[in-house]
Amino acid sequence: MSISEDRRRILSMLAEGKISPDDADRLLDALGAQEPASAQSEGASPRRGPGAFFGQRFAQFGFGPSPRAAEPSGFDASLRHDGPSFLHIEVDDPSDDKAPRVDIRVPLNMVRAGIVAGSFMPPFGTEHAFGHPTRARIEEMLKVLADLKIDVAQDGRNVRMYCD
Amino acid sequence: MPMLAIVRIREAGGRDFSLWLPLLVIWLVLAPLALIILPFFFVLLAIKRVNPAKGVAAIVGVLCALGGTVIEVESPQSSVFVRIQ
Numbered sequence: 510m511s512i513s514e515d516r517r518r519i520l521s522m523l524a525e526g527k528i529s530p531d532d533a534d535r536l537l538d539a540l541g542a543q544e545p546a547s548a549q550s551e552g553a554s555p556r557r558g559p560g561a562f563f564g565q566r567f568a569q570f571g572f573g574p575s576p577r578a579a580e581p582s583g584f585d586a587s588l589r590h591d592g593p594s595f596l597h598i599e600v601d602d603p604s605d606d607k608a609p610r611v612d613i614r615v616p617l618n619m620v621r622a623g624i625v626a627g628s629f630m631p632p633f634g635t636e637h638a639f640g641h642p643t644r645a646r647i648e649e650m651l652k653v654l655a656d657l658k659i660d661v662a663q664d665g666r667n668v669r670m671y672c673d
Numbered sequence: 674m675p676m677l678a679i680v681r682i683r684e685a686g687g688r689d690f691s692l693w694l695p696l697l698v699i700w701l702v703l704a705p706l707a708l709i710i711l712p713f714f715f716v717l718l719a720i721k722r723v724n725p726a727k728g729v730a731a732i733v734g735v736l737c738a739l740g741g742t743v744i745e746v747e748s749p750q751s752s753v754f755v756r757i758q
Contacts, residue, residue: 595741609748619738626731 515540532643593617593655593672604665617651617672624650674700674733675740681754696757 516537523533596615602608624647659670678694711729718725744755 607749609746612743612745612747614741614743616738616741618740619735619742622731622734622738626728626735 528643592652596620596654596657596672597670599669600666602666608666617654620654621647621651674737675742675757677758679754679756679758682751684751685749 519528519533519536519540522528523530528536594617596617598611598613598615600609600611602610654672657670657672659668661668674696676696678692678696680690680692680694682690714728715725718728739757742755742757744753746753
């Protein structure tokens, strides 16, 4: 795929509303940065050519393979840990032995999948909550959750919500 | 996709109930039902102008991400423990 075709593809996605103007600008910048880089690295490493580089940029917006798809072969992506893995919700009442205690652990992968599922079903009302988030934005939202710590105490009952 | 669900229920009277449920059996049982519902789901997505492939992938993604879920509720009368892995 030639560079001009890449630019045409970006502009057509912008015209179709699949990406925002800011995203199109970032893509074009990445494409422009890649053009001298590909000229310099010509003949160096044939593994990651312009197509793979551009494919990674597209993948950030939910199209094509995950940004981790270009990792070296043999690398076990499941061993990577880029932030919290679980959302914990705990409810207890230390002052009352008869009060129930609740402990729920939800994988953040499910939160991620739920956000993606909601973004594909805007007629059910979620477009007002999430819009049409790109994969990069979803990851940003989940990274912010790493600092999430909610601790509410009322009438002796504690409610805690945190990620780890 | 999660393959095992562990359910443990304990009651104050000493009655314990533990169940190790292979989810593969449940997926196989639900697969024919899913195939029956799938055309209606596709029609609904087409009406709402949602890419059916992405819709199915999103639902499968949610199911696959269930692994690692733990729900534990304890009270003096009983306790319930559910783990999906």
